[in-house]
Amino acid sequence: MFDDVSSSSLRVAVAGLSARQSAIANNIANIETPGYRARKVEFEEALRGAVAKGMSPLGVAPQTRSSLEPTRLNGNNVNLDEETLSHIDTTMRYQLTLRAMDTKYSMLRDAIKGA
Template identity: 70%
Template sequence: MFNDVSTSSLRVALSGLHARQNAIADNIANIETPGYRAKKVKFEEALNQAVADGDAPGSVSPAQLTSLEPTRLNGSNVNLDQETLSQVDTSMRYQLAIRALDGKYSTLRSVIKGA
């Protein structure tokens, strides 16, 4: 139950979304830092591929990349509008994954209790 594909996938997704939230926070905190390059976190494609190939989702880890977006005059390439939208999207995805995992655990609790 704890190592099935969906539970493992949800755990990997939560890990990746957490890493993305941290990257977004770093990006926003460094928006005025000269020469700062925004961080991007990717994991969805690797997770989808692992599940499609029948590999263990737990083998997937988030990849942190540097954004190649154009820079502003100070050399930073952080776009506050883009980071804000990404934060909202990431937070919603995180909440959805938490609810899905909670649902799986609630079902398990019900089965154990016999209710």
């Protein structure tokens, strides 16, 4: 009942977005650290592919990679503007995903109660 494609996809999305929020926080915290490379978290393409192929989304895990953006003289490549926009986007997606989960489970509760 809780392992259907939509529930599984929502759980994977929450985990991926949470990992992205952590990476963004680390990037911002290390904005002045010499040699620090910004981290990027990717999972959407793998999630989309798993669902399209009829595979379980639960096999998808967020992948973290170092940014290939150019570096400043100190070797750091964190861009505060980019991180701020990414934080806003990720927060909105996270809230939307949680709202979708809440709606799904509310419908399930109503069905169980017979409402």
